[in-house]
Amino acid sequence: MSRNIDRIELRVEAMRDLSPSLKHLRLVPAHGQGQLLAPASAGSHIVLTLRDASRTFRNAYSLTSKPGARDAYEIIVRRVQESRGGSHFIHREIATGAMLEATPPANLFAPVRTARRHLLIAAGVGITPFLSYLPELDALGQPFELHYCARDDEQTCFASWFGERPNAHIYQDIEGHRLDVPALLRAQPVGTQLYVCGPDTLMDHVLASARDLGWPASTLHAERFGAPSGGTAFVVSLARSGFDVHVPGDVSLLDALEAAGVHADSQCRGGACGVCKTSVLEGCPEHRDYFLSAAERSEGRHIMPCVSRAIDERLVLDL
Amino acid sequence: MMQIEAIASTPVYCSVQIAAALQHLLIVERAEWLAPEKLSPPSDSASSLFVYVLGNTIVRSSTPAQYECRSFNDTQSLWAMVEAFLSQARMGLRLYVIGSEPFLWQASMIATRYGVTTDAMQLELAGKPSRNVYCIHCRHTLRDAGTNLVACPSCGKTLAVRSHFSRRLGAYIGVQADAEEPGVLPAVEELRR
Numbered sequence: 001m002s003r004n005i006d007r008i009e010l011r012v013e014a015m016r017d018l019s020p021s022l023k024h025l026r027l028v029p030a031h032g033q034g035q036l037l038a039p040a041s042a043g044s045h046i047v048l049t050l051r052d053a054s055r056t057f058r059n060a061y062s063l064t065s066k067p068g069a070r071d072a073y074e075i076i077v078r079r080v081q082e083s084r085g086g087s088h089f090i091h092r093e094i095a096t097g098a099m100l101e102a103t104p105p106a107n108l109f110a111p112v113r114t115a116r117r118h119l120l121i122a123a124g125v126g127i128t129p130f131l132s133y134l135p136e137l138d139a140l141g142q143p144f145e146l147h148y149c150a151r152d153d154e155q156t157c158f159a160s161w162f163g164e165r166p167n168a169h170i171y172q173d174i175e176g177h178r179l180d181v182p183a184l185l186r187a188q189p190v191g192t193q194l195y196v197c198g199p200d201t202l203m204d205h206v207l208a209s210a211r212d213l214g215w216p217a218s219t220l221h222a223e224r225f226g227a228p229s230g231g232t233a234f235v236v237s238l239a240r241s242g243f244d245v246h247v248p249g250d251v252s253l254l255d256a257l258e259a260a261g262v263h264a265d266s267q268c269r270g271g272a273c274g275v276c277k278t279s280v281l282e283g284c285p286e287h288r289d290y291f292l293s294a295a296e297r298s299e300g301r302h303i304m305p306c307v308s309r310a311i312d313e314r315l316v317l318d319l
Numbered sequence: 320m321m322q323i324e325a326i327a328s329t330p331v332y333c334s335v336q337i338a339a340a341l342q343h344l345l346i347v348e349r350a351e352w353l354a355p356e357k358l359s360p361p362s363d364s365a366s367s368l369f370v371y372v373l374g375n376t377i378v379r380s381s382t383p384a385q386y387e388c389r390s391f392n393d394t395q396s397l398w399a400m401v402e403a404f405l406s407q408a409r410m411g412l413r414l415y416v417i418g419s420e421p422f423l424w425q426a427s428m429i430a431t432r433y434g435v436t437t438d439a440m441q442l443e444l445a446g447k448p449s450r451n452v453y454c455i456h457c458r459h460t461l462r463d464a465g466t467n468l469v470a471c472p473s474c475g476k477t478l479a480v481r482s483h484f485s486r487r488l489g490a491y492i493g494v495q496a497d498a499e500e501p502g503v504l505p506a507v508e509e510l511r512r
Binding site: 115116117185186187188189190191192210213214215216217218219 | 339408410412438
């Protein structure tokens with residue numbers, strides 16, 4: 001089964017610096033006035049295709065625009081020094097007026113509308129999916145708290161989203177100003193749903209603390225857009241296509257497949273959604289995703305090409 | 320006896336087992352349905368167990384488990400106390416209910432209203448088969464039906480009890496049994512699980 005992955009064309013209408021490392025982009029339909037974008041729900045993201053002279057990057061970005069907005073999609077991009085290049089490329093190469101190819105919005109991180117309360121925990125640029133939660137939860141009239149562990153340059157740059165709301169708490173990485181996760185979790189009334197987005201260390205800490213305290217699995221929600229870290233180079237043999245693809249150490253398996261013109265379904269590109277799940281015919285995958293169960297991992301019959309790699313020099317895939 | 324065919328909406332019940340959590344509320348419809356070994360919480364001594372029993376009985380455990388037991392003379396005061404408990408409870412609460420099907424779903428509906436998710440609840444079925452039936456014609460919910468055909472006390476229609484179960488209503492769907500051919504009814508059979 002092939003998913004219908006539509007592509008949309010967007011034009012960078014405006015760019016502004018929120019901080020030295022954070023850029024805010026306003027993206028509008030590429031062609032003509034009066035065109036409307038598909039409305040997106042709170043927590044949605046789009047995947048941008050970014051073409052460098054030598055490489056193509058596909059990065060997922062949360063929409064920070066108001067849910068339902070049809071005039072523009074807004075995103076915030078952090079420049080990561082050791083990024084795989086996409087975000088660095090936006091900071092360096094993209095200017096107002098640039099055309100970008102994107103996927104339509106998808107949502108792997110929607111707030112649970114039947115919940116009684118919501119607890120949002122973010123760190124760093126992980127705040128972005130929650131910027132669209134704020135108007136949504138306000139409109140639903142459901143109580144929520146936002147706890148944001150900000151870097152030095154992020155202390156004030158989201159003020160225009162937070163406003164004067166008393167339920168937004170900002171923490172600093174300074175002794176006495178850090179978020180005490182277990183204490184926060186212990187204080188939550190029954191009926192709370194937990195959402196977390198940020199670096200893996202924070203998400204793992206929050207989720208592990210919640211599980212230890214007996215929070216049931218259905219109340220825990222995490223958004224992971226981790227850029228795949230590299231590894232050693234390997235070769236994939238594509239059984240159905242009948243050729244080999246070389247995967248360099250600093251390129252993900254999915255990126256390498258796409259660069260070779262192989263059609264591979266994908267969505268989040270961070271090992272979370274499971275859309276790119278591919279059958280392994282030979283060889284051992286090195287699993288780096290959050291989708292496969294422990295049993296599926298040890299079986300080694302499937303791989304998530306967006307983040308996972310090969311343990312040995314060669315993998316044979318059913319592609 | 321007539322077995323209700325299991326379909327996707329048919330509830331599945333379990334045997335209550337105290338899980339790892341901060342706080343536990345165990346609600347029992349009749350004291351004799353509570354096996355004493357259920358009251359041994361996991362080794363985590365920091366967690367607290369509350370036992371609410373309908374009927375004027377105090378539950379005593381054979382184990383040295385620490386728990387607080389309260390008994391209630393009627394369902395009204397029991398559910399009022401459950402609501403008071405849930406309105407003060409924190410995340411990390413697990414709910415366990417042992418009782419007849421209508422009792423289980425009454426507890427489940429109250430807990431759902433307070434935002435307790437289904438994976439934080441364990442429902443254990445006890446006692447003889449008894450079902451709540453929701454009349455789709457007049458929207459009356461009939462309590463404790465024990466047969467495949469029941470007369471709706473509100474609109475008088477003879478209802479066939481369907482397998483379709485509504486978690487929101489805590490009841491099986493009842494549809495007029497002789498709608499196609501008035502007066503032609505299947506044989507009345509007792510329900511079993």
